[in-house]
Amino acid sequence: MVEIEYCEFRNTYKILWLRYVYGVDLNTHCMKSLLGHNDKRVRGFMRSLPPNLELEESRFYYLCGVDVNFDWNKNLHVAFVRSVGRQIIIDNEFVKLKINNARQIFIDTKYINWRLPQSRNRLFSTCRNWQFANMLASLPDVPQSPTQQQFGLFDDPKT
Template sequence: MIPVADSEEVRVDIEARDRYRIMWLAGIREVDMTQHCLKTFAECDRHRVDTKLRRQTLRLSVANPPAAWYLCALPIPWDWQRNAHLAFEYAPGETWAGDALVRGLGVHLANARPIMGWGEHSIPRDAQMRASRLYRTCRNWQFAWWLRSHRDVPDAPPFTEKDIDEEGPEQLEFS
């Protein structure tokens, strides 16, 4: 049973049944289609998620909700097919429980519903980076294309050298 959430928040209960190296939750307001992984969502609302906890609850304010929230978790050892992803949106009074694309990460939502139906098919055939495997297979990038076409989420302002964060957001680097 999903606990009742205050109507002024989205409640996200996460149960990690596998171990994860990276786990984050972003409230998406802009997209940057020149990037992949977390950087696709440009300047987003970041919510603390602890990879060491088996169970945790996040409470997200709906005072100024983003276009969507996106939960991403990369397993140990890394395996693309076991990456967990869940896109969801504010939906007062609705609840949902299920897995975040894979069986290792269970999620319960209150005052929210998952966004389904996006994937590699969401990327336009003529998208500049579509030929790149890193971009085409990035589920964050796929969802960003869906947001652009279904929710009119704006593009982030152009990136400049002064915007570089030496620590940077957590991203999986392929070598």
């Protein structure tokens, strides 16, 4: 089981959530791009999480914090998966965190599907949640909501 052994927030997060992710919707950004549900024990303005917090079984997890002043440079983004015997340890200016039986997934923009019209919108392309959703969309077995591309709106009618 995945367990957050300790988590102390060194920054104030107006919006704070831990999401259990099973799929993606690239038609939207922020939390809604990650299909799933939030852990009700995690909410804004918390200074720490309860120790030894056991998480539900999920394919992917995402811990996100939005800075109280909406300074994007101070936002918190920790994407991870279950990995028995591994640990995530983060100790920086924003958070002191240890997650057992998990491996961090580092968000990378190289997976963005630049053919999607949303990718030309800065609200989407700079959103770490949407970037992570694009990473998951590149996997063959992750459920996705229909996108404009899947509807064939950008297919060449001559081919």
